[in-house]
Structures are given as C-alpha cells and as structure tokens.
Amino acid sequence: MNRRAFLRSLAATILRAGVFLGLSQAGAVRAAIENAGPEEKKRYGMAIDIDRCIGCGRCMEACKTENDVSREPFYFRTWVERYVIGEDESLTVQNLGMERYQVAEPINEWDVLRSFFVPKLCNQCEHPPCVQVCPVGATFSTEEGVVLIDSKRCIGCGYCIQACPYGARYLRPDTKTADKCNFCYHRITKGLLPACVEVCPTQARVFGDLNSRESPLTRFKRMKMIHVLKPYLNTEPKVFYANLDGLVR
C-alpha cells in the first residue's frame, strides 16, 4: 500500500463512521421530539377586565409566592398600574408594587377626571421580539403559545429585557438570568389556573384556551369589546383587555 492509497482509505473510513454516527443520532433526536409533542393543541391566553380590577394587589402577592420572585419591590412577573387622569388631562401612572408594595397612594378625588387600575404581565406574543433577539436560543415559544425561558441556557445579557415593548422581563437577582411571567406554566399544564387568576377576588382576570369555543376566555372575547396593548407593533399579544382606556401604554 502506498501513501496515497493509505490516506484515501483513511479518509473514507472517517467519513463512513461520521455518517453512520450522525444518522443514528438524528434518528434518536427525531423520535424524542415526536414523543414530546402534546396530543391536543391548546393555545393559552388571558383576558383582563379593567372595570373589575380593584387594585388590591393579591395577584402580585400570589405571583411572587408561586414563582419564588424576589420580595424586593422592583421584581415582578405581574404588576398593577394605577392610572390617574386629572381634571387638566394630566396623566400619572403609578406601579402599585413599586411605590408601596400593597396599597395605592391616596389621591384627591376632586382633581381626578377618571382613574382605574391596569394589571400587566407578559403578553405571550404570537411574534415575540424577545425570542428574536436572544443570542443563545434560551427563550422560545411552546406549542401552546407560551413564551418560556431556559434558565440554564440564559447568559443574562439582557437583550430580551430591552426588546420587550411591554417591560415584562427582568433580571432575576439570584440567578442573574432573565425571568418573566409564563402563565404559571407548571400550573396550567396540570389543569390549574395561573396563581394570579386563582386569587383574583373580582374575576378581573380570565384564563383559558383560545382554541376552545367553550373556554371562559373565548366567551369573554365574544361578550366584550377587546383591545390589546400596542397593537401597532404586530406582536399579536395573547393578553386581551376589556374596557381599556386609550391612554394606557
């Protein structure tokens, strides 16, 4: 055997081994992905009735408990804003959690044209900007349309926090990874309601399956005038608001 023949057979052996190993791996991967898919497709969404929110802050409290969010008043998966539109059309927005963890600052009702509470959370966009910008693929949409974060893959660069037009993301102080509302994914996949929906005393929050005609969410969307936050961004949020004021951003 001369040198040329030896090198040629060596290269051929390596290629054959590579193709064989690669094929067997690809088969295993495909099988695992096919087995992981859910049988019936659900698409989760939430609706919020502004006219029912009393700003009691039970949702913020329950969310922090259920999801082990830091008790510091800067970290929220869901939060409630109080909008005060004055007689002079001036707009004041106050995050109930930021200012004083539970109770709203008193306001003088004589100066108020109208005032209301707006609960906010991750909108679980159909076209999420946060997923687009993640450089390591740590955030993704599940088949049910919920945007999740792989906290083991996240490098904490903060691009997604900047990209989110709704300010829904924050950097977890303990893990230094991005975090946000995921509709309490560990609860909804077991048939429970998200914690904020569970504790809301006035049923201002409604949760359900957008693919089901009978779900309370679909019924809510049928009965009410619906708006989403920042529709012009074409993110197609899956958090729907009823009786939302035009000044809410």
Add this chain to the structure above:
Amino acid sequence: MKRLLPKIPEQIVRLSIVFILLIGAFSWIWLILPPSFKERKLQWAAATEREQSREVKYAGATICGACHVSEYNLKKTGYHQSLSCETCHGPAKAHTRNPVAVKPEIPQGRNFCPLCHAYDPSRPMGFPQINPVAHNPMKPCITCHNPHDPKPPQTPQSCTACHQSIMRAKAVSPHALLECTTCHTAPEAHRVDPLSAQVTKPSTREFCGQCHSKDSKVPGPPKINLASHHEKYLCWQCHYPHMPAVYR
C-alpha cells in the same frame, strides 16, 4: 518512547496523533455532550419539562371543600362566592399534603380586609368600600362581619352607610340639602339585597325641571329652557347631580 517505537516512521506517528485527536473530538460531540446541547428542539423540550415540574403552591379553589364543607357551602351563596379560599388564606398546597403540620394563615387584623375594601377613587363604582379611619375604629372586621358570608351586620338605616363617596360629594354640592329620597326611590329589599333590588333614578327631564326649568316657581336654582336645552338627553346624562366639579 524512541526505543519502544523504533520501527514506526515519524510521519505515521504524527498522523496518528492527529487521528486520535479527531476521534476524541468527534466522540466528545457525539457521545459525551448531551443531545439537548446540540439539538435546539431537544433543549427546548428539556426546558419545558423543567418548567412543568416546578412546585405548585396554590392548591386551587375546589379542593378546600373536600374537608371544610361548612365554610365552603356558606361561601358559595354569599357575596364572596367568586373568591378563592386562597385569596385570603394564602397558598395552601402544603396544607393539603400535610393538614396537621402546615396551617394556612387566617387574617384577623384590621389591616387585611381594607386591601380590597378601603375607599379608593380608582376602584370601580359600586364596589363596597369603607373609610378605615372612620368605620368603627380599632374593631377587627370579623367582630361584625363573617368573611365567609359578608354582609352588613344589621340592615343599614341610611343610604350613607354604603354610599359614602356619594354622600361626601353631595355634602359640598349645591344639592347638599336634598334628601337622597327626593330623587331616588329605594325598594325596602335594597337594604338587604342591593344588587337584585335596584334604586330608581329620575327618568324624565321634567323631574329636574321642577326646580331648573325657566317656568319653575322655586327661587334660586339655575334655570334652563327645557324645550331647547339638549332636549334629546336626560339631565343626569350630562350633569352629575352629586358632584359640584361637574356642575358647570
């Protein structure tokens, strides 16, 4: 080394080192790295599974009734029927696993109920609210109200027992001296079941016109011509009769 491998030519040794390194690199990628590092879909499936397996802390609204039958049934018919037990009692999944050792909280002080029921102008109209400073100071709420079936402890004698925000506005308006019953008729049942027995509002323009029409004999109140002053509307559709700020 040179004595052990005297016969193998130098170029073969070097080539085999490259070969061994290549084998090492490929087996690292194919055999040692977990599949979820190489396949995005697998990584996401693993993250989804990890997310699903997180601990549940709120047990849900229905499970409490399995043991606490009387409270559950009492709450079912009262004004708090739409509340979950855990809205007030806090997360109770641990309690369902170990009912003896873990007890959910029972908020008993005066600072819990006002989280929802303290007066706040941002709250929706009609939501039952009190002024915590003026409303039976120092008394815990549960001395008079049963939180599982909350209702006023005795039938309210006056409208202001519930409609305090209207009372405060009216007290400084030009209508301060008018009784509520001048304009509203309240069925007796409204005192015990306010939602199903509603109070009337003036339904004609002539009602307000008794004082505010230019033909009215009552001296003092501003007068308008009922025939030409926005005749399509009822008066209170534009003027809020309780609030002078809108009284322009």
